[in-house]
Amino acid sequence: MPAAATAKTVKTAKGKTVKPKKVPPVKYTIDCSTPAGDNIFDTAAFEKYLKDRVKVGGRTGNLGSTVAISRNGAIITITAPTGLFAKRYFKYLTKKFLKKNQIRDWLRVIANSKFSFELRYPQINSNEEEEDGDE
Numbered sequence: 001m002p003a004a005a006t007a008k009t010v011k012t013a014k015g016k017t018v019k020p021k022k023v024p025p026v027k028y029t030i031d032c033s034t035p036a037g038d039n040i041f042d043t044a045a046f047e048k049y050l051k052d053r054v055k056v057g058g059r060t061g062n063l064g065s066t067v068a069i070s071r072n073g074a075i076i077t078i079t080a081p082t083g084l085f086a087k088r089y090f091k092y093l094t095k096k097f098l099k100k101n102q103i104r105d106w107l108r109v110i111a112n113s114k115f116s117f118e119l120r121y122p123q124i125n126s127n128e129e130e131e132d133g134d135e
Helices: 033-037 043-053 087-100 127-134
Strands: 026-031 068-072 075-080 108-113 116-120
Touching: 026 087, 033 116, 043 068, 043 075, 043 087, 087 108, 087 116
Parallel strands: 026 116
Antiparallel strands: 026 075, 068 075, 108 116
16 A cells, blocks of 8 residues: 555645644633622533533534533633534523523623633613713
């Protein structure tokens, strides 16, 4: 068997053999420090919820060695191969968890970078209240 036909090399259109590039895994982070500091959000329960609900290959509870969900204080980190999940999927699961625990009305899921989310309290405009008091 020739060396060019091994599984670690790929032939290009011009006939050259090239090693495929290793794509680093993607780390999604969800920062829950604000509500966890106020004791209205349980990060351990959220981590367990994600481990139970994340679908890999169309099945829940099928994380295997490809997906790792870990918690460091109030920050949840999900490490997965590139292209396996969309960032929107974790926003969906976070909102679903908030709704289940009846705290969806008091917290928002905000993207603060390309691969991270943050749970924040909604901003309330006090300008409207001040204007109504003047009349």
